Amino acid sequence: MSVKSLRNFIGGRFEDGIRTFDKLNPANGELVARVHEASRDQVNAAVAAARQALPAWAALPVNQRTDYLYALADGIERRFDDFLAAEIGDTGKPVGWASQIDIPRGAANFRAFAEIARTLDMESFMTDTPDGRQALNYAYRKPLGVVGVISPWNLPLLLFTWKVAPALAFGNTVVAKPSEVTPSTATLLAEVAAEVGLPAGVFNVVHGFGPNSAGEFITTHPDIDGITFTGESATGSTIMKAVAPGVKPVSFELGGKNAALVFEDADFDAAVAGVARSVFANCGQVCLCTERVYVQRPIYDRFVAALKLEAEKLVLGRPMDSATTMGPLVSHEHREKVLSYLRLAVEEGATVVTGGGVPTFGDERDQGAYIQPTIWTGLPETARCIKEEVFGPVCHIAPFDTEEEAIRLANDTHYGLAAAVWTTNLTRGHRVAQAMQVGLAWVNCWFLRDLRTPFGGSGLSGIGREGGRHSLHFYTEPTNVCVKL
Numbered sequence: 001m002s003v004k005s006l007r008n009f010i011g012g013r014f015e016d017g018i019r020t021f022d023k024l025n026p027a028n029g030e031l032v033a034r035v036h037e038a039s040r041d042q043v044n045a046a047v048a049a050a051r052q053a054l055p056a057w058a059a060l061p062v063n064q065r066t067d068y069l070y071a072l073a074d075g076i077e078r079r080f081d082d083f084l085a086a087e088i089g090d091t092g093k094p095v096g097w098a099s100q101i102d103i104p105r106g107a108a109n110f111r112a113f114a115e116i117a118r119t120l121d122m123e124s125f126m127t128d129t130p131d132g133r134q135a136l137n138y139a140y141r142k143p144l145g146v147v148g149v150i151s152p153w154n155l156p157l158l159l160f161t162w163k164v165a166p167a168l169a170f171g172n173t174v175v176a177k178p179s180e181v182t183p184s185t186a187t188l189l190a191e192v193a194a195e196v197g198l199p200a201g202v203f204n205v206v207h208g209f210g211p212n213s214a215g216e217f218i219t220t221h222p223d224i225d226g227i228t229f230t231g232e233s234a235t236g237s238t239i240m241k242a243v244a245p246g247v248k249p250v251s252f253e254l255g256g257k258n259a260a261l262v263f264e265d266a267d268f269d270a271a272v273a274g275v276a277r278s279v280f281a282n283c284g285q286v287c288l289c290t291e292r293v294y295v296q297r298p299i300y301d302r303f304v305a306a307l308k309l310e311a312e313k314l315v316l317g318r319p320m321d322s323a324t325t326m327g328p329l330v331s332h333e334h335r336e337k338v339l340s341y342l343r344l345a346v347e348e349g350a351t352v353v354t355g356g357g358v359p360t361f362g363d364e365r366d367q368g369a370y371i372q373p374t375i376w377t378g379l380p381e382t383a384r385c386i387k388e389e390v391f392g393p394v395c396h397i398a399p400f401d402t403e404e405e406a407i408r409l410a411n412d413t414h415y416g417l418a419a420a421v422w423t424t425n426l427t428r429g430h431r432v433a434q435a436m437q438v439g440l441a442w443v444n445c446w447f448l449r450d451l452r453t454p455f456g457g458s459g460l461s462g463i464g465r466e467g468g469r470h471s472l473h474f475y476t477e478p479t480n481v482c483v484k485l
């Protein structure tokens, strides 16, 4: 496989960086790309290009502006195989997941926000006034301005476009930095932007890292109007400090320590399959993944045994093999982090029901970042492995007796992103889902997404909601106009 050169896209032109860094395929350790790290001057140039492009882009009639978003979606689909190969080369994720989730959602995000921007109503009120007449109040929305987008490595194209699409749809211009771990599909999107004739400067891609690199150059830039970020909670905290001097708005989608509650009246097979998917999908590298499973006591032992079987049925294969159901973690560095939690769990007293280490294959996968799907039981709720996000294919299962206890256990966390409730009693399903202190609660399903709904979390899981009209709150600034009639 040829080694790609991934360059920066600034003011409509591709540019080398000040240095390059290597991108390795986590499935086999092979070099897939040399990535051009942008300098501070290049980030400054990208911000200047975005500022210069902003007035014309914001002034475009919404149908013309959103035509570009439909063209970007069409471009992703036209080059589907290129995006698929790039995403898999960067992440090692199975072709089944990348072809059904990552790449299709890249196109879907652009189409969803183009549609939302075209069909938005305007908030207005007719106000009775003391003189017996009326006034008209309406909220006139303008773009926030030049938006900094910083995205993570777990669902690279999905999460990159989840932020770029609404930013562009509502008339903003963008300076975007994908994760240094997964730079390829963002660069392909820049190629598509050039192919469809997106006006120069509207969409800029700069590569690099966080501290003292493109990430920090964006968040500390005085002419950036706001930051939308997806990544670790600790990074979110750092970015908040970076934007504080300018009191810039932030939209954060951060970490999670999500719970699944399985009641004894659940459809047992559906709950086992659904929980297994929510724990092990994408090698556990989805912020919405379940890491804490609570099962009502009468079915606890049976559920543990059944989930163990599901974990041991996973096929830890080569990404392009359609039989593969779990690929490697995204990097050896991340595998070391997950392994540290596997060791810690044993120290904290966990029973390892299955997994707990590194598989051996006797082939090139041994150079990859593969890890065994792991299930723990027996940890106290105070354990670090119960409180801290692992972000790998691992969960802890504990029993509960009453609904009230289950709700208390699930909510006993500083995170607040997602939860899943498995019960055939839908009155209970609604009640328990509403009691979850999270941004997203699924009942008898997981990661089922309607892009019009509010997405995000509270506490350590983030600030704000994006999705549908909820994205307006970050990507536009309303002026309330009051006209005396």
Ligand SMILES: NC(=O)c1ccc[n+]([C@@H]2O[C@H](COP(=O)([O-])OP(=O)(O)OC[C@H]3O[C@@H](n4cnc5c(N)ncnc54)[C@H](O)[C@@H]3O)[C@@H](O)[C@H]2O)c1
Pocket (backbone or CB within 6 Å): 150, 151, 152, 153, 154, 155, 159, 177, 178, 179, 180, 208, 209, 210, 211, 214, 215, 216, 219, 230, 231, 232, 233, 235, 236, 238, 239, 252, 253, 254, 255, 256, 286, 287, 389, 391, 417, 461, 462
């Ligand atoms: N809530 C969500 O929707 C969601 C989605 C995906 C991932 N995540 C979270 O992201 C984490 C995994 O992704 P990750 O490891 O890429 O996260 P990360 O925070 O390490 O990095 C995310 C991005 O931030 C950049 N960055 C790092 N430090 C920075 C700094 N000081 N200033 C500016 N930019 C900086 C990185 O280069 C990268 O592009 C997990 O915690 C996961 O839960 C959350």
Ligand SMILES: N/C(=C\C=C\C=O)C(=O)O
Pocket (backbone or CB within 6 Å): 154, 155, 159, 162, 285, 286, 287, 288, 449, 455
């Ligand atoms: N933001 C979304 C998913 C986030 C996944 C976290 O890893 C989405 O589905 O829109």
